[in-house]
Amino acid sequence: MRLLGLSRKDTRFLLIVIFLTMATPILLQPFPEGSGLATFNAGYPDLMQRFAIFGIFAIGFNILFGLTGYLSFGHAAFLGVGSYTVVWMYKLLDYNVVYGLPLAVAVSAVFAVVIGYVSLRRSGIYFSILTLAFAQMSYNLAYSVLTPLTNGETGLQVYGNDPQVLLGATEANSPHFFGWVMNDNFWEPVIGGWKFTFNNGYYFTAIIAIIAFYVSLRIFRSPFGLMLRAIKTNQTRLNYTGINTRPYTLAAFVISGMYAGLAGGLMAAMDPLAGAERMQWTASGEVVLMTILGGAGTLMGPILGAGFIKYFENIFSKINDSVLHGWFGFLPDGLEDFLIGVSHFFVGKSWHLTLGLLFMLVVVFLPGGLVEGGQRIAAMFRKKSGGKDDAAHQPKPAPHVAE
Amino acid sequence: MGILEVKGVGKRFGGLQALSDVNLSVAEHSVHAIIGPNGAGKSTLLNVFVGKLIPDTGSVMFNGQSVLGRKPHEINQMGISRVFQTPEIFGDLTVMENVMISCFAKRDGAFRLHAFRTVAHEADIVEHAEQVLEDVNMLDKRNMHAASMSRGDKRRLEMAMCLSQDPQLLLLDEPTAGMARADTNNTIALLKEINQKRDITMVIIEHDMHVVFSLADRITVLAQGTPLVEDTPERIKGHPKVKEAYLGESA
Known part of the structure; x- marks a missing residue:
């Protein structure tokens, strides 16, 4: 079957992604409520929304970093711009996200043209430093200088005396899409011991994420995407082949900036707040980690990476000492205390340590990220079952190509 | 009037006069070789042709249009392609x-x-x-x-x-450098075929005399940044000035 101009293989790929996204509220709730492992359930709206939003952020970042190899350390700036834009639309018009989201994409595109035009005059580490400088400038502007526009350290939010000129009498008093209120759950079935939450906001972001994924899939397969990959491989050859690389890199930068703006806008669509901390360099660094962890230059990698990091951030950080006592309680006291003492370094507030170790392992042993890990496992199975693909005698496939 | 016309090109790097008063005319459909000892300015000259270097003096015209000050991709779009010393792919x-x-x-x-x-x-x-x-x-x-x-x-x-x-003009920078003899001969055959079948003008910079003499219609000998002689391969072979440039004064 072919869909929307995709090859058979890509159509299957897209359908799998659609299925996984739609079934997330079920797939992430594998353990029954009240069981000891219920801590590992991630099927609650807030976290699922974050999966989708950071998935979009990372997919966009991957178009720049994964394809062209230009490592931006300032993409959080666009995230912030997107959020502020959406909250301003709430304040001026009303809570319908239909005004804010397209505008968030447009405004971050304008920012990306300016930042990209200057930063792309340099490559390598200098490009990274320039983008970092721009992002930190934006952060400081938002935090203090532009307080009238951003409400400084308090963060931008909607107040009772805001104009909200389009606000209807019966309209919901929180973000919605033509009455589809983001905070609401449309279905909360309890089946056996399992509780599932089907949230409006999650499905709204999920559908946008699927569209975002489809667009990136098309870009990967397009002549434009081919040129971007050529930029990463050999820019000199490309110049002498008659290609002006500057507009290509700028286009990739702007597209990935628009993705980031959309992600930022969606954050404000789920929770009508925008703060300067969203623009901080740690947020820029996070998307770099996501992309590398999942597999830069692959289609699925950034989504896996985003899911992985957000899962760790939200689940491992919740495991505190009392949860650990619950797990190890059956052990003799001395052993219990010892195990808790050791685990203490890796969970709860120390979850960053686990993430750091994991990141090191992936970078050292799986330079292609989690996607490469998956491919290796798949290859192992194929070999065992005596399939016709003998990896050792096949020409090496081009790495960093979508799979 | 040749397809590539070089007039009075000079380039100085600090105290080194890399090129001085280079005049060259490459006839359409020909294979024109530029040879010379190390440091004669061959690569500098090629970099001027492709827009990587801008000379201090002189002009380089391709099909009647100046290539000076244009970026590599613009020069390619004019119809000049380049093959590098180490293959760039x-x-x-x-x-x-x-x-x-x-x-x-x-x-x-x-x-x-x-x-x-x-x-x-x-x-x-x-x-x-x-x-x-x-x-x-x-x-x-x-x-x-x-x-x-x-x-x-x-x-x-x-x-x-x-x-x-x-392309109308193909620039080759030592296309057989570091190749085994068999590969070199294959490359020569390929280049000959390209020149004859496709009518592409070529400028070759080369050390290997075997390659030069089996391909070139015309040869320019460059020494210390200036063209010494320009002639057919037969005449270049025995030219006293060329021997002098390659082997030193005493030869």
Whole structure:
């Protein structure tokens, strides 16, 4: 079957992604409520929304970093711009996200043209430093200088005396899409011991994420995407082949900036707040980690990476000492205390340590990220079952190509 | 009037006069070799042709248009292709993708935002790239990872990329450097065929006299940044000035 101009293989790929996204509220709730492992359930709206939003952020970042190899350390700036834009639309018009989201994409595109035009005059580490400088400038502007526009350290939010000129009498008093209120759950079935939450906001972001994924899939397969990959491989050859690389890199930068703006806008669509901390360099660094962890230059990698990091951030950080006592309680006291003492370094507030170790392992042993890990496992199975693909005698496939 | 006209070109790097008063005329459809001892300024001259260096004096005209001050991609779009001393290819991409990029550059120009088209559906590009690969006997390697090929094959791929653009002028910087004799002979045969079948003018910079004398219609000998003589291969062979330049005063 072919869909929307995709090859058979890509159509299957897209359908799998659609299925996984739609079934997330079920797939992430594998353990029954009240069981000891219920801590590992991630099927609650807030976290699922974050999966989708950071998935979009990372997919966009991957178009720049994964394809062209230009490592931006300032993409959080666009995230912030997107959020502020959406909250301003709430304040001026009303809570319908239909005004804010397209505008968030447009405004971050304008920012990306300016930042990209200057930063792309340099490559390598200098490009990274320039983008970092721009992002930190934006952060400081938002935090203090532009307080009238951003409400400084308090963060931008909607107040009772805001104009909200389009606000209807019966309209919901929180973000919605033509009455589809983001905070609401449309279905909360309890089946056996399992509780599932089907949230409006999650499905709204999920559908946008699927569209975002489809667009990136098309870009990967397009002549434009081919040129971007050529930029990463050999820019000199490309110049002498008659290609002006500057507009290509700028286009990739702007597209990935628009993705980031959309992600930022969606954050404000789920929770009508925008703060300067969203623009901080740690947020820029996070998307770099996501992309590398999942597999830069692959289609699925950034989504896996985003899911992985957000899962760790939200689940491992919740495991505190009392949860650990619950797990190890059956052990003799001395052993219990010892195990808790050791685990203490890796969970709860120390979850960053686990993430750091994991990141090191992936970078050292799986330079292609989690996607490469998956491919290796798949290859192992194929070999065992005596399939016709003998990896050792096949020409090496081009790495960093979508799979 | 030649296809490439170089007049009075001079270039100084600090205290070194790399080129001085270089005059050169490359006739259309010919193979013009530039030879000379190390440090004679051959590579500097080539870098002037492709827009990497801007000379201090003089002019370089291609088909009556100046190439000076233009960027490498603009010069390519004028119809000048370049083969490097060490093959420059897209190592992470497949052989087919390498050639398709050249085809896209020729068809679509220096920039085109075709983000919603699909490479595999561009029938004219695919067909053209396959044709070119067949011409250089590489069609069986089309799905190979370019970086994993032998040096001879990389050179051939680079040549195929240039050919796919059907350039008017092909600049070759020591196309057989570091090659075994068999590979060198293959390359000579390929270049001869390109020149005769496709009518592409070539400028070759080369150390290997075997290559120069089997290909060139005309040879310019460069020494210390200035052309010493320009003549046919037969006459260059026995020229006393050339011997002097290569072997020193006493020879």
